[in-house]
Amino acid sequence: MKLTDLQAKGIDIQENIPLSRYSFTETGGPAQFLAFPKSLAELQDLLAAAEEEQLPITVIGNASNLIISDKGIKGLVIILTKMHQIKVAGDKVTAEAGARIIDTSFTAGKAGLSGLEFAAGIPGSVGGAVFMNAGAYGGETKDCLETATVLTKDGQLKTYSNAELQFSYRHSLVQETKEIVVSAVFALKKGDREAILDEMNYLNALRKYKQPLEYPSCGSVFKRPTGHFVGPMLIKAGLQGKQIGGAQVSMKHAGFIVNKGGATATDYLNLIHYIQKTIKEKYGIDLHTEVRIIGDK
The missing domain is CATH 3.30.465.10 (Uridine Diphospho-n-acetylenolpyruvylglucosamine Reductase; domain 3)
Incomplete structure (x- = not known):
């Protein structure tokens, strides 16, 4: 069975859809195919069809802690938000x-x-x-x-x-x-x-009160290093307010990177790398991302 067969059966499958519509950062390129299964059976059918067509599979939940590359994702992207009982x-x-x-x-x-x-x-x-x-x-x-x-x-x-x-x-x-x-x-x-x-x-x-919920963001960007808190460390390093393109280290909570308008995934990634480099140089600490970074490079 192929994806076109599943579409004919009523499964919601779309083509070339910008994933920025679904990510909390409001960034991300297109999905080659995008599906929204409503049940376990539909999900299993989608996986079988993708395997038959030799399509790579990416499964996403609410896309709240993701950065999706500007080039998007090849293959089949499955968003599970309609499986919500x-x-x-x-x-x-x-x-x-x-x-x-x-x-x-x-x-x-x-x-x-x-x-x-x-x-x-x-x-x-x-x-x-x-x-x-x-x-x-x-x-x-x-x-x-x-x-x-x-x-x-x-x-x-x-x-x-x-x-x-x-x-x-x-x-x-x-x-x-x-x-x-x-x-x-x-x-x-x-x-x-x-x-x-x-x-x-x-x-x-x-x-x-504490978090910049008024702007799109992917939540807390970095894992907490042992013995340190990320937000205060970034403030001490002079990084709060640092902006690349439309992505900014939040003025409300420095552990967040917000989309101030028109940000791209590349802006986010460049800012993340800049922060990691700065913190390593100043304090000798490796910051690892909590946010998942996915998509084509």
């Missing part, structure tokens, strides 16, 4: 990979379940949260995830336990296996509904 059963919440982790957090909170409060403002998807072990305000995905189900390279379903996912700081096993997260189960604790929602709203107010 969230279900509550007892003290567990099951969410499909394309569901926003924010929505998953608030669904849990409204059900009086505690443990996902930290994720109330993280803009990524559930799949992305598992892939990156996303975290904020002292909490991480690994703290409450029970299992994650993935699609293996040969199209089979496999379920990993928390321990099997080998979580560490902004890392999980699926970064090595290249498997596709399709759903996750969070094991939470019963709590006071109003207190949980109050905590979530407080953390979101804090985020709004």
Whole structure:
């Protein structure tokens, strides 16, 4: 079966679509083919068709922590945001990979379940949260995830336990296996509904106060080096406000690079490299990116 056959069956597949429409930085070149599966079956059909046509496959969640190159991505790009079901059963919440982790957090909170409060403002998807072990305000995905189900390279379903996912700081096993997260189960604790929602709203107010949410960005750009905080280090190095093209080290939070208008992915990458070079020269510290950089070079 080919992509044209799947289009005829009603699967949303488009050609030569700018990925800047979907990335949080509002940058990125075109996808050769772009698909939005609504179910696991559609996703499996897309993978099989791409294999038959020998197309490389790139899977994206909410594209909140990505920089996509200006040349775009050849092959088939799959965005999972239409696979977004969230279900509550007892003290567990099951969410499909394309569901926003924010929505998953608030669904849990409204059900009086505690443990996902930290994720109330993280803009990524559930799949992305598992892939990156996303975290904020002292909490991480690994703290409450029970299992994650993935699609293996040969199209089979496999379920990993928390321990099997080998979580560490902004890392999980699926970064090595290249498997596709399709759903996750969070094991939470019963709590006071109003207190949980109050905590979530407080953390979101804090985020709004501290972070440059008024501009497009890819969130926190760099991983935190041991013993250091990135934002203060960049301020001390005189990098806050540094701008290349339309990309600027945020004046509100130096750990963010924002699109001040008309930025390209190349602007972002040039600014990242400039920051890394400056910090290495001044302090001897290697800054590694937390944001994923993907696409054709």
